[in-house]
Amino acid sequence: MASTSEQSSSVGMPQLDFSNFDNQTFWLLIFLFLVFLVIRLLVMPRMEETLTNRRKIIEEGIQEAEEFKDKAVEIEKSLNNEIEAARIKANEILRNCKEEIKKNTQEALADIDIKIEELVEISDKNIITLKSEAKKEVKDLSKKLAPEIVKALIP
Amino acid sequence: MYYCLIFLINLVIELSLFVWGPVATETSAFEIRPMDQFIITPLFSEGDLNWYTFTNQSLWMLIGLIGIILLFVFGIRKGEIVPGRIQSIAEVIYVFVHKMVLDIAGQEGLKYFPYIFTLFLLILFGNVLGLLPYSFTFTSHIAVTGILALLVFISVTILGFVKNGLKFLSLFWISSAPLPLRPVLLIIEVISYFVRPISHSIRLAGNMMAGHAVIKVFAGFAGVMGLGAIAPILAIVAVYGLEMLVVVIQAYVFTILTCVYLNDALHPGH
Numbered sequence: 001m002a003s004t005s006e007q008s009s010s011v012g013m014p015q016l017d018f019s020n021f022d023n024q025t026f027w028l029l030i031f032l033f034l035v036f037l038v039i040r041l042l043v044m045p046r047m048e049e050t051l052t053n054r055r056k057i058i059e060e061g062i063q064e065a066e067e068f069k070d071k072a073v074e075i076e077k078s079l080n081n082e083i084e085a086a087r088i089k090a091n092e093i094l095r096n097c098k099e100e101i102k103k104n105t106q107e108a109l110a111d112i113d114i115k116i117e118e119l120v121e122i123s124d125k126n127i128i129t130l131k132s133e134a135k136k137e138v139k140d141l142s143k144k145l146a147p148e149i150v151k152a153l154i155p
Numbered sequence: 156m157y158y159c160l161i162f163l164i165n166l167v168i169e170l171s172l173f174v175w176g177p178v179a180t181e182t183s184a185f186e187i188r189p190m191d192q193f194i195i196t197p198l199f200s201e202g203d204l205n206w207y208t209f210t211n212q213s214l215w216m217l218i219g220l221i222g223i224i225l226l227f228v229f230g231i232r233k234g235e236i237v238p239g240r241i242q243s244i245a246e247v248i249y250v251f252v253h254k255m256v257l258d259i260a261g262q263e264g265l266k267y268f269p270y271i272f273t274l275f276l277l278i279l280f281g282n283v284l285g286l287l288p289y290s291f292t293f294t295s296h297i298a299v300t301g302i303l304a305l306l307v308f309i310s311v312t313i314l315g316f317v318k319n320g321l322k323f324l325s326l327f328w329i330s331s332a333p334l335p336l337r338p339v340l341l342i343i344e345v346i347s348y349f350v351r352p353i354s355h356s357i358r359l360a361g362n363m364m365a366g367h368a369v370i371k372v373f374a375g376f377a378g379v380m381g382l383g384a385i386a387p388i389l390a391i392v393a394v395y396g397l398e399m400l401v402v403v404i405q406a407y408v409f410t411i412l413t414c415v416y417l418n419d420a421l422h423p424g425h
Contacts, residue, residue: 050234
């Protein structure tokens, strides 16, 4: 089991084999430096550029959207104003119509009243004449009938 | 909470290693050597390791560097406004670390973002690449994480003194605490300050090592169990899923702690 090439395996933890710490440190520092160079020189400028660009575009979009929103609010306001004006106008027209109808109705009613009165007067006159005629007829009839009745009563 | 869970799991893993270690050495038929995957061997030369020898560890650092270049240089080369898949991944990682530095260390901390991003990427790629079969996890080596943590520790300490002068020492003299308590807190703060690089490095290396070792242990079981190997293989799948989580979280933890230390250096008054 004890092989010469794996002499450190019998130690237990290869991590505690201090003989290669200088090697590990050397390569770690080299790669740390290389990664740092890559990040500082290649990654960060490109990434910042991309992110800034995106942020700018998003901000522009938001600004544009806000402008549109303002515009929409304005349009809505003017639309509401127009609707309000139209409503007022409609109400006025309605009121005018109502008044006209009322006036017309009153006029018509007045006309009808006059006509009715006239008719009543005429019919009153008719009634009076008819009454007097009837009275006259009754008188005549009674004058004619009286001798007859007397004749009949006195044998 | 979550970290406690990981710690417990690691504890179990270490205990199992402790139990199985002697078994592995005693019987030759049932031989599991989970730590062999961490051995550093020279790649292109025979014999001793010199400080400049190109090893399997250096190879995986190189692969990590190539991965970083592929993802972050070729992935975002087009710089599209509406990003594609690769560019989205690169941007999410970039913005994530950027936001982390900004949130924790503030606007002044952003000056040090490239360094922190370098640390994060190297650790992240080291961790994730280490999950490939037959790969080498260079972040599982205490030498590597130790150097990273020491770099952070030393640079943050120097930065603290350069930025704040002797006022940096107010980090240890907590003026918001009652006066009698301050000397006690001073001792605690000084100790915790100098323990930082140790906990910083061992946390990462320990997590990486434990996860890979336990996968290897289960794989060793699977190798000798014949048809019954389905159980250890399922266990490997489960542990692998957990490790996918752990490798990213450990890279995140290392970076966020770096940010916290940087913030302490920039704004030492609590």
